[in-house]
Amino acid sequence: MARATLEDEWASAQKAEVLVYNSAALGGYHIAEKLGVPAFASFPAPLYSPTREFPSPFLPFRNLGPFNQWSHRFFATLGPAMYRRPINAWRREALGLLPATGESVLRGQPITTLYAYSPAVVPRPADWDASAVVTGYWFLEASPGWRPDPALVQFLQAGPPPVYVGFGSMFMNGGARKTEIVLNALRLAGQRGILATGWSGLSADDAPDNVFFWRQFRMLGYFLRSRRSCITAAPARPPDYAPENPPSPARTLVTNPSGAGVWRPWAPDHSRSQPTA
Secondary structure (H helix, E strand, O other): OHHHHHHHHHHHOOOOOOEEEOOOOOOHHHHHHHHOOOEEEEEOOOOOOOOOOOOOOOOOOOOOHHHHHHHHHHHHHHHHHHOHHHHHHHHHHHHOOOOOOOOOEEOOEEOEEEEOOOOOOOOOOOOOOOOEEEOOOOOOOOOOOOOOOHHHHHHHHOOOOOEEEOOOOOOOOOHHHHHHHHHHHHHHHOOOEEEEOOOOOOOOOOOOOOEEEEOOOHHHHHHHHHHOOOOOOOOOOOOOOOOOOOOOOOOOEEEOOOOOEEEOOOOOOOOOOOOOO
16 A cells, blocks of 8 residues: 555656655655655644654643653654655665655755644744744635535524534544534533534434534635634634544643634543533
């Protein structure tokens, strides 16, 4: 599987003048080395630039003290190490390159890492060097002439701003049970809701009138712009983020007094007996 992925990436990059790649693109660094083009790593969270201010988001700890910086270096090394053998074989056979010794330095210079989030949400660590750049969020422009589903518009206009519930791109088991939990939480909180079914397996069976099940990703942009929902810069009500799996268990988003989400280490709050919104 890794070899097929690497071959696809190499074929796709033949005319590239610059590469912006995520670690999921296993060949990004190596292709940039072979082509001799500028390269930028990119991540939506502060995953790979070592800092003393907090531990790696892959770890479920609030603070590791003197080991904070080490934890980032460990996971930055672990990822490439998992695929080192197939990658080095591919470098030799397909790219004509010597085995890689790391992926943090290219042509004698540190790889610039672009972090696609707002420093108002995750403050930039003071000990990061110039190779770590917090760019702000990246948005895709809406397709010309696109209009949201009339059913969504009708739902938004029929009552107060709803609570958005979704699990992003996470694959999960037990979708029916999670749907039951979410619907019960909305009922207890007296809130309307929009549930993104997506890849999480949330089910639209027997949905109450105060819940809209949303299946199209493009709808989210309209939802955010039109209702100033809980995850916009000017929320209707403060956001509350619950972790689902790595890296979210370690550093979930909580709310500060301004209403903007801020990265904080996460730990379960057993004092809550009922769901809150």
